[in-house]
Amino acid sequence: MKLLIFGAGGQVGTALQAAAWQSAATIAALTHAQADIGDAAALAAAFDAGKYDIVINAAGYTAVDKAESEPAAALRINGEAPGLIAAECARRGAALIHISTDYIFDGAKPAPYLESDPPAPLGVYGASKLAGERAVAERLDRHIILRTSWVFSATGANFVKTMLRLAAAGRDIRVVQDQTGGPTPADDIAWAIAQIAARIAVGPVAWGTYHYCGTPAVSWYDFARAIFEVHGAMTGKQVAVAPISTNDYPTAARRPANSRLDCARIRSAFGIEQRPWRAGLESAMKSLSQTGG
Numbered sequence: 001m002k003l004l005i006f007g008a009g010g011q012v013g014t015a016l017q018a019a020a021w022q023s024a025a026t027i028a029a030l031t032h033a034q035a036d037i038g039d040a041a042a043l044a045a046a047f048d049a050g051k052y053d054i055v056i057n058a059a060g061y062t063a064v065d066k067a068e069s070e071p072a073a074a075l076r077i078n079g080e081a082p083g084l085i086a087a088e089c090a091r092r093g094a095a096l097i098h099i100s101t102d103y104i105f106d107g108a109k110p111a112p113y114l115e116s117d118p119p120a121p122l123g124v125y126g127a128s129k130l131a132g133e134r135a136v137a138e139r140l141d142r143h144i145i146l147r148t149s150w151v152f153s154a155t156g157a158n159f160v161k162t163m164l165r166l167a168a169a170g171r172d173i174r175v176v177q178d179q180t181g182g183p184t185p186a187d188d189i190a191w192a193i194a195q196i197a198a199r200i201a202v203g204p205v206a207w208g209t210y211h212y213c214g215t216p217a218v219s220w221y222d223f224a225r226a227i228f229e230v231h232g233a234m235t236g237k238q239v240a241v242a243p244i245s246t247n248d249y250p251t252a253a254r255r256p257a258n259s260r261l262d263c264a265r266i267r268s269a270f271g272i273e274q275r276p277w278r279a280g281l282e283s284a285m286k287s288l289s290q291t292g293g
Helices: 011-017 040-048 071-092 125-139 161-167 187-204 219-236 263-272 277-291
Strands: 002-006 026-029 054-057 095-101 143-148 172-176 208-211 243-244
Touching: 002 011, 002 040, 011 026, 011 187, 040 071, 054 071, 054 187, 054 208, 071 125, 095 125, 095 187, 125 143, 143 187, 161 172, 161 219, 172 219, 187 263, 187 277, 208 263, 219 243, 219 263, 219 277
Parallel strands: 002 026, 002 054, 054 095, 095 143, 143 208, 172 243
Antiparallel strands: none
């Protein structure tokens, strides 16, 4: 099984390179600097370098607030580029695993979101990711769209690192309590993708859209408290966190109040169970403490 990964420098891309793949798997992993997925010629060159069985698109424009003032840039990478990748996969007989987001939903539903629920993104970022999903589905039958939420790891920019940075700076920490979702370690996303890829290799599989996120669902405030519980156990330092409402913390982009994802379909199709995010949090924070990140 030959794999091509785009977005190798990101959180999930980094985790994918460290994942436990089948012994026979060979991986080519490309960063944005090595392959601009929004450039058709660059993509063709990347595909020309080898005959790949499965392509994983872990690349993306992830600056949610900045996207509101840079809609063209967000759409180019999140909306148009996945269609280019899917078209190359179709031409070359490769399957595609494409990572998407909970932000394609508006958060108004009181229960966890199903894959079949109608999308209604609140901002540019979510709209651009939805455009990417649709471009993939239109251009390639053999695709898996994997929606996830609240990704964190010891690398890249994420909520865990932001909380630790604010604490180190002695800042007052106030976190919204009225947005709920499933924090998801990048390592666990990579693990789930590896399981899916292994099934694709032996086929057949049920192509389409799936949800995968960590469990249990919590608010950003509760997630922050868990971060500082782990931080306190590691350092002996206590950090106070104050709960606030979304209205108390205005941002350029609106966030869904409910980002919970129903993950029953991926369990039924691939036997992939949600993993508790607390273990991934402890692992990521241990890595950060060892690297000084």
